[in-house]
Amino acid sequence: MNRQVALFGAGRIGRIHAANLAALPGVQLRYVCDPVADSAASLAQQVGAQAATLDQAFEDPAIDVVAIASPTDTHSDLIGRAAAARKHIFCEKPVDLSVPRAVACAESVKAAGIACMIGFQRRFDPTFSDAKQRLARGDIGEAEVLVITSRDPGAPPAQYLKGSGGIFRDMLIHDFDVFRWILGDEAAWLSATGSCLVDPAIAEVGDIDTAAVTLRTRGGRLCQINASRRAAYGYDQRFEVLGSRGLLACGNHRPTEVMQMDAQGVHHDKPEHFFLQRYREAYRLEVAHFFECLQSGAPFRTSIDDGVAAQKLADAATESWRCGQAVAL
Known part of the structure; x- marks a missing residue:
């Protein structure tokens, strides 16, 4: 079946998805929509699509899939419009910065009977x-402790952070999803703290740039997340799982895996520079998974319910940081 797709958003993540959509067999990227007309036109020309308005895309009966890669504050409205138009949805995280609005989106998707997948690309790395498959096989026994390291090479502009929802909703939401996915359990208790150590301007907009979160699941498993907006050596994305019979450690990716040893020391490449490079393959695989499941009817690896659940954890972490107390869930 040839799927006709409209892409919303021609920014950096929209460009990644556009290239992956255009390369998929059985998928035609027909429209690129963006309020910046030049950006939409430029990207559409690159991938053999047509620049269009939102109304054009939603009103075209040939479009049966929309891919939402637009700014966060547009996601819930676009999900709602897509549900009303009975078009299947792939949407970048988060569903919405407001949990009630995210829940309302999930309800509208279910009421419309359409498919909706949320883009937590780390599950596809x-x-x-x-590591998840090894856990499922029981290679290290029962998972007991998860430690996640999440560090960006640098902080985005404070003006962006002002409308981002804060570090727990904008950055750590991926880590909250990894926590739920890897441990296969829900949080019962959460404690979060943070500081502004990278850029004083971030504190001025009411956010932090360095955070630590501890979670305990309903089954008693523990997770620690440490996050920073500054890692001088590159994009630092690692986790390790301690199990009853061993440990799984997932390290960083590097541009090459060459190691040079000489009289001056041992040298290798720094980690990939940023998420666009680190998760290049994950972005490709998640979009392929979306259309495979759409065709087969199999469940998505990341549903809109996963998006809501991660948002609830982000809200709880924000509350814990602000009040200085642990939160029971």
Whole structure:
């Protein structure tokens, strides 16, 4: 079946998805929509699509899938419009910065009977995915402790952070999803703290740039997340799982895996520079998974319910940080 797709958003993540959509067999990227007309036209020309308005895309009966890669504050409205138009949805995280609005989106999707997948691309990273498969096989016994390291090479502009919902909703929401996915359990208790150590301007907009979160699941498993907006050596994305019979450690990706040893020391590449490079393959695999499941009827690896659940954890972490107390869930 040839799927006709409209892409919303021609920014950096929209460009990644556009290239992956255009390369998929059985998928035609027909429209690129963006309020910046030049951006939409430029990207559409690159991938053999047509620049269009939102109304054109939603009103075209040939479009049966929309891919939402627009700014966060547009996601819930676009999900609602897509549900009303009975078009299947792939949407970048988060569903919405407001949990009630995210829940309302999930309800509208279910009422419309359409498919909706949320773009938590880390579940599709080959390294992380392999660790999950080893856990499922019981290679290290029962998982007991998860430690996640999440560090960006640098902080985005304070003006962006002002409308981002804060570090727990904007950045750590991926880590909250990894926590639920890897441990296969829900949080019962959460404690979060943070500081502004990277850029004083971030504090001025009411956010932090360095955070630590501890979670305990309903089954008693523990997770620690440490996050920073500054890692001088590159994009630092790692986790390790301690099990009853061993440990799984997932390290960073590097541009090459060459190691040079000489009289001056041992040298290798720094980690990939940023998420666009680190998760290049994950973005490709998640979009392929979306259309495979759409065709087969199999459940998505990341549903809109996963998006709501991660948002609830982000809200709880924000509350814990602000009040200085642990939160029971």
